[in-house]
Amino acid sequence: MKAKPKTVAGLPADKALALGERMYREGILPSGEPMQSVVSGDVPVAGTAFTCVSCHVRSGLGTFEGGVVTLPTNGTKLGRTRYRKYPNLSPEERKSLRVQTPAARPPYTDASLAHVLRTGLDPGGRELNPVMPRYDLKDPDMAILVHYLWSLSAQLSPGVDTTTLRVATVITDEVSAEDQEAMLVPMNNFVARHNAHASVFGTRMYMSIGGQEMRGAYRKLALSVWRLKGPSDTWASQLGAHLAKEPVFALLGGISYGDWKPIHTFCESRRLPCLFPITDFPVISDTDWYTQYFSKGYFQEGQAAARYLRGLEDPAPASRVLQIIQDGPEGRDLSAGFRETWQELGAGAVKEIRLGQGETVSLASLRTMLQQEKPTAVLLWTAAGTFDALDGLADEVDRPGVVIMSSRQLGTKLYALPEKARAFTWITYPYRDPKDEPAVSRYANSLLAGLSRHKPETRISTRTYALLQLFQAGLIEMDRNVYRDNLLDRLGMQRDHILPDFLRLSFGPGQRYASKGCYLMQLSPGPEPKLVRKSEWVVH
Ligand code: HEC
Structure with missing residues (x-):
């Protein structure tokens, strides 16, 4: 590993490191201007469109995608001779190989690193694939970027040693x-x-x-x-x-x-x-x-409810929507997911009634809420305590056409949903179909x-x-x-993984919520109700 300098381009080393990180991740020069790069020989592109991180990823270890190998650009790898075969062997292990393979390039220095970034020529004299842009940086900016690359994934992280x-x-x-x-x-x-x-x-x-x-x-x-x-x-x-x-x-x-x-x-x-x-x-x-x-x-269930309701062929149920929200974090996140998505979809405002702490919903209080707001659909973000009121509502002629509840807020009580309410109650269900589980x-x-x-x-x-x-x-x-x-x-x-609970877990750079899906379900009639799917896994 390289010895750490105290100053870089006249700046304290840690300040330079932060600026170098911003160049690498955001494509912004120490001056605040976007970095310029040249792609395929002549076309200049703002470096913010092609940041280093978008190809070499955050750790600098690179990727293999679409047949293109994006080489590592982290401190450890740049400071070592590169080999095409068994690139991860240590120098000592390599010495003991019976058949020695030729080096792809010698270790980088500050100067050869600046040179490869400007010209695309590596210290072995090879011209890099034109996918790798060229960066014509001024000397101080180059010094800052190079300083950052030397520090990037240069030491094993805390919590790891050789064993x-x-x-x-x-x-x-x-x-x-x-x-x-x-x-x-x-x-x-x-x-x-x-x-x-x-x-x-x-x-x-x-x-x-x-x-x-x-x-x-x-x-x-x-x-x-x-x-x-x-x-x-x-x-x-x-x-x-x-x-x-x-x-x-x-x-x-x-x-x-x-x-x-x-x-x-x-x-x-x-x-x-x-x-x-x-x-x-x-x-x-x-x-x-x-x-x-x-x-x-819970947020994701609220989102799915909004998308489903908004995407219905028949627009009537979505015309006047009321959220009734039980006090607590479940109601908070369900309603926030619904509200934000509803607005994103351009569907206008949502009426909301928040229940006080410990407040329950009776048939009488539910009736009053519905008479005031006359909703066509109700998001009933409550636990199963409202089932009696829902049962009473079933026979009313001017009740809303649709009620949506959350399977997880209901928990194991879900299957006690009154028979009469099952036809108009839809349930958000963020797991795979129970029969496949x-x-x-x-x-x-x-x-x-x-x-x-x-x-x-x-x-x-x-x-x-x-x-x-x-x-x-x-x-x-x-x-x-x-x-x-x-x-x-x-x-x-x-790649997508097949694992329990969620129908699909999918990944992408920087994505932080692996399951993107949720079903809308209904309970079948009869003494042993089953969940019946109304939607696809991902509700668009
Ligand atoms: C559009 C994708 C892309 C972008 C953006 C990109 N690179 Fe690269 N880079 C590559 C590819 C692909 C290679 C490997 C080329 C080859 O092997 O011929 C590479 C090679 C390199 C190498 C040579 C590694 C070696 O072992 O010889 C360095 C150093 C490097 N990139 C640094 C950077 C830095 C720093 C940035 C940002 C300022 C950057 N790259 C931006 C795709 C990219």
Whole structure:
């Protein structure tokens, strides 16, 4: 690794680093102007349209897409000789190869790095593929960018050494012992299985060069459980104390019944990945990087309701919409998801009635609300306490044509929806069709050995299984390049996965909500009602 300078282009090194990061990620020069680049020989393009990060990704480790290899541009790789074959071997391992392959280029220096960025000629004399733009930067700007590249993914992240990768999972103190177990048992089983794998490395399979390269990427896992106590505004300092005592590479899963925001914010500020926490209340953001969620939770159900209602061929039900919102975070996120999407779709204002704390809905109070607002559709974001009122409403001639409720807010009471109300009540359901679930969830059971009581309806162990599968895929694809941003980059390049609970989990660079779907369902008539699909998985 290169020695760190104290100043770069007359600026303190850390200031230069921040400016270099902005050049790399946003294509903005230290002056604030957009960077200029030249693509395919002559056409100048604003660097903001083709930022380094859009091709080389956040960690700098590059990609392989559409037949084009975008080479790594991080400190470690730039400072080493590049080889086409077995690029991840260390120099010592390479020496022991029986057949030596020629180098693709020697290590870069400050000067040759500036040269390749300006001209496309690497220090081996090769001209780079014209896909890689040329950047004619002034000397001080070039020095700042080059300084950033040297620092980019140059050292293994905290929580990793040559033998062990340490992760933690966060549990808040209101979570029941049963729910904790539903997450911890599969996690511990996974870690044990992963760590037992080390014993096969002495076998023939790993004697080949490829096997050796793979073995060099393998690390045992160590899992810590971080328990947060007391009010959520003290969590950040508790997390800080845990992290100081026991640096970890990433947070895996985690579980809380409340808002995930304090943990999300902590991870963002410490640049600490947090993979797929078990939460119903994720932070909804287009720009945050470090926390990867399964879905937008209740918010996403509200969104699906809005899209479905708005997309109906018959516009009548959507003409006057009323949200009745039970006090609490579920109602808050369901109604926000509906409201924001409804406005985005240009469908106008939504009337809203917020129930007070502990206020329930009787047939009489529901009637009053409906007489005032005369809605054609009601979003009834309440728990099952309103079922009696809904039953009474069924016989009224001027009732709204459609009522929408959330399957998750109703929980296991969902199936007690009164028979008479089933025909006009639609249900948002963010999981795969129940009849398809058992076949897919079967694999998840392989991690449940030792669990005292299995309650599949909480979906905690199935989601834990899914996150472990995805984490494992990320580990494999990081190879030896064990940097936090690389883990998130590799997750962003995953193909669609078939895992329990969600019909599809899909990924893309910077995308942070893997499930984009939700069904609208209805309950069938009769004593044993079943969910019947009214919509496709993704409601457009
Ligand atoms: C449109 C996609 C794209 C953009 C934008 C881009 N690159 Fe590249 N870059 C590539 C590709 C593809 C290669 C590999 C070319 C080859 O192997 O011939 C590459 C190669 C490189 C190399 C040579 C690596 C080596 O080992 O020799 C460096 C250094 C580099 N890029 C840095 C940058 C920087 C810094 C930026 C932003 C200022 C940037 N790139 C923007 C696609 C891109």
